[in-house]
Amino acid sequence: MAFESLQRPSPRGAITAFLSIAALLTLAGCGASKDAKGGPDRGTPQVGYRVMQPTTAPIVAELPGRLSASRSAEVRPQITGIIQARLFTEGALVRAGQPLYRIDSRLYRASVAQAQANLASAQASASATAAKAARYKPLAEAGAVASQDYTDAEAFARQARAGVAQTQAALNTAQINLRFTTVPAPITGRIGRSLLTEGALATSGQGDPLAVISVLDPIYVDLQQSAADLLKLRAQLAQNGQTPASAVVWLLLDDGTRYPIAGTLAFAEATANPSSGTVTLRARFANPQGMLLPGMFVRARLEQGSQSGVFLVPQSALSRDPRGNAQVLLVGKDGKAEARPVTALRTEGSDWVVSAGLKAGDKVITQGLGKARAGRPVKAVPEGAPQKPASGKPKSG
The missing domain is CATH 2.40.50.100 (RNA polymerase II/Efflux pump adaptor protein, barrel-sandwich hybrid domain)
Structure with missing residues (x-):
């Protein structure tokens, strides 16, 4: 009997144990309710957005090129x-x-002196023959000498004059060769x-050659563009909203820096290289400091046209699905994030150029993307506004 009284709980102890177990179950239920809802309510996430407005973006091609002097002459x-x-x-x-x-000129000075002597001799001979022909003329008219003698004298005079011209030409040649002893x-x-x-x-x-002289200001860069890409560009320019641009060229040096002076497109070859299928484009750059040297390899950004009615979206705001399709998150009219597929085929600086999928006034989420989910509410503020962490009071269980 004493043993049974020790094992059997009293009515008051049973009631106390029952209340303790109920309290524990209640607390566990509150915790389970919060866990089922994802923890304490953290509030609606705040995101920053940018209002989209249509703009005009250049069509830029980045091409390899090599620098060459605008003029080059070999000293020979x-x-x-x-x-x-x-x-x-x-x-x-x-x-x-x-x-x-300066080249040794002694032989050429001697040649000049010899040519001068020959000219003097030819001039003396010409004077004598001319005088003889002049004396024979009236005598031949009077019949004092034979007409053949006068004809011969006149022919000798003309030959003498031709000899003077020949020796004069030889003297000129000798003088030119003498001047060539100094190479300019x-x-x-x-x-x-x-x-x-x-x-x-x-x-x-x-x-x-003895040396090479190069004109480095201005300087040329010869670019190679695929003929297929050139045809594609011309087709794009023929579409609505695209116009040819003044061909502005920027150079990217080997260290990745951009040459500070913009260049202009000088001309494009009329034919393609049959072995490589490329077309050569030549751009002209001012080079006042001599920074650019012939033979250097560079990359050039060539603005070959412009496209209007496009939207610039920050690269960080655009994502791609497993199939590679581009999409952005928008702030919907109901205050919820909305996923929107877009067409973005190229970049311009730090932005994607979106040609389809957006319209003027769309609010593209550019900040707080890690907190936003498609179909869930967001608190949208203009891009650049201070981002406040979401907060909320935990609900009682």
């Missing part, structure tokens, strides 16, 4: 001789006509290194 000798002196500083700016090399700059530009030094033999038919 016109005569054969030993180089006695180099008269310029390598890498300096030279002017057209400026002396660059053919154009104004920056001269490179000298390929021959003092004491070297320069010949009129040598394969290598």
Whole structure:
């Protein structure tokens, strides 16, 4: 009996245990209710939006290119001789006509002197024959001498005059060759290194030039564009809303920086390269500081046209589904986020160029995208407004 009294609970203890269990179940139910709803209510997420307005975006092609001098001239000798002196500083700016090399001129001075002597002899002979023909003329008319003698004298006089002309031409040639002993700059530009030094033999038919002069301001960049892409561009320009643009070209250097001066398109080849299927485009750039050098490889952004009625959407605001289709989130009329498929085939700076799927006045969500879900309410504020974290009072269980 004593053992049974110890094992059997009293009525008051049973009631106390029952109330404790009920309280625990009630708290567990509240917790389960909150967990079922995703935790405490955190409020409607705040997002930033940008109001879409149609604009005009350039059609830009990025093409590889190589720089070349706008003018280039090889300095070559016109005569054969030993180089006695180099008269310029390598890498300096030279002017057209400026002396660059001096070649040994002794043989050519002697040739000039000989030609001058030959001319003097021819002139003396011409004077004598002319005087003889003049004396024979009245005598032949009077019958004092034979007419054939006068004819011969007149022919000798004409031959003498021709001999004077020949020796005069030889003298001119000798004088020109003497002037060629000083090699001048053919154009104004920056001269490179000298390929021959003092004491070297320069010949009129040598394969290598003495030096090369290049005009670097302005400078050209030759671009290669696929003929198929060019045809596609022309087809795009023929559509409504697209117009040709003034061909503005920007250069991207090897380190990724942009050359600060814009260039212009000079011309495009009329034919395509049959081996590569590309068309050569040439752009002209001002190069006052000499930053651009011939032979450098660059990339050029060429504005070949413009497209109107498009929308610029930040790249971070556009996403793609597993099939690669572009879409954005909009602020719907009911205050809920709305997914909208769009057409975006190219970028312009930090924005996507959207050509279909949007209309003027649409509010594209650009901030707080990680908190927004399609079909759920959002608190929309203009882009750039301070983003406040959502807050709410937890509901009682």
